[in-house]
């Protein structure tokens with residue numbers, strides 16, 4: 001039996017690691033788990049999805065459906081599979097898949113879960129209508145809120161904030177930009 005490689009996270013890092021692991025070891029059993037709906041995705045397109053240039057959220061993923069990526073490389077890909085525990089002693093991860101908890105044994109574990117946006121350090125930072133922007137599977141909720149809004153404030157003045165403000169400036173009546 002080949003080595004069991006479990007990869008948590010199917011973004012750019014996770015998908016590259018999975019492809020590389022396959023190239024290095026044709027016998028390995030490779031499993032890639034992602035809590036979202038997409039793998040090998042491109043968060044850089046989210047501002048254009050919110051602004052309506054990219055029509056469907058699934059167009060932000062390179063491999064939709066993920067079976068294509070899985071079949072080409074003989075990798076087991078699970079979406080909607082959120083890893084919530086890692087048992088390093090027994091070399092097992094636990095994933096929530098719908099109502100089920102599924103256990104995956106690993107010889108090699110790769111954690112590629114990305115980064116999280118920093119929320120505002122104020123009470124009420126998670127009220128309805130206050131959202132962060134990070135992953136393609138979260139983008140439909142953002143677009144829905146933007147479509148209901150008459151004004152939008154973008155907090156964060158890096159490239160991503162700028163891109164969002166620029167896109168919204170073309171689709172929303174009032175868009176303020178805070179830095």
Ligand SMILES: Cc1cc2nc3c(=O)[nH]c(=O)nc-3n(C[C@H](O)[C@H](O)[C@H](O)COP(=O)(O)OP(=O)(O)OC[C@H]3O[C@@H](n4cnc5c(N)ncnc54)[C@H](O)[C@@H]3O)c2cc1C
Pocket residue numbers: 008009010011012013014033034035036038042043044045046047081082083084112113114115133134135160
């Ligand atoms: C709007 C925007 C624009 C950007 N533009 C650019 C650009 O123009 N150029 C550029 O180089 N970079 C850009 N970036 C940055 C780029 O998207 C990131 O550097 C890249 O996505 C990082 O890849 P990653 O695989 O490390 O993490 P991520 O893309 O964050 O992927 C992590 C994956 O892990 C999954 N995950 C997290 N926790 C769990 C868990 N517990 N169980 C299972 N799965 C889990 C997530 O669902 C996700 O799919 C942009 C980012 C954003 C948000």
